[in-house]
Amino acid sequence: MNLAQIGGEIHIKRVQAGLLQEHLAKFAGLSRVTINQLENGALKDLGYTKLKAVMDILGIDMETVQPSGLKSALVIAARSISTSYRDVVTPEMLSLMLRSGQAPEQFQPHLMTLLDETPLPVVVKAVTEAATPDVPARKIMKNLSSWAEQWQVCRTVW
Known part of the structure; x- marks a missing residue:
């Protein structure tokens, strides 16, 4: 999963939770612009700690899974x-x-x-x-x- 895909999941979970971007940003200690760019796939990089803070607030796990296309x-x-x-x-x-x-x-x-x-x-x-x-x-x-x-x-x- 890449950052743009994670951002899409974050958007879905944020809307489901009834949070505005500014609320999520404040809870995670980030700017609303950063949350907006993350959700829209415009953000090129976001450190692990910052991304994990956003995901933790929304209850999104960061689990590692083997891509299905790479069997052998x-x-x-x-x-x-x-x-x-x-x-x-x-x-x-x-x-x-x-x-x-x-x-x-x-x-x-x-x-x-x-x-x-x-x-x-x-x-x-x-x-x-x-x-x-x-x-x-x-x-x-x-x-x-x-x-x-x-x-x-x-x-x-x-």
């Missing part, structure tokens, strides 16, 4: 990084490469695509899925970092 990130990532190449990486192969840190030469372009172009939420979830008690996610992230440095990928987050 390893499947999605493997399919995505294999699109432009003759050799196909299976989810099992990708998982093994992530855990071992070993990148067979024919799959290095695939892994560069993973590091440079695959959406970060997919990469992070794929790392989580590949992790085992023997090879925790932290080790896999180190493997990704090593590859990124070795291959000088464009995405600077590694």
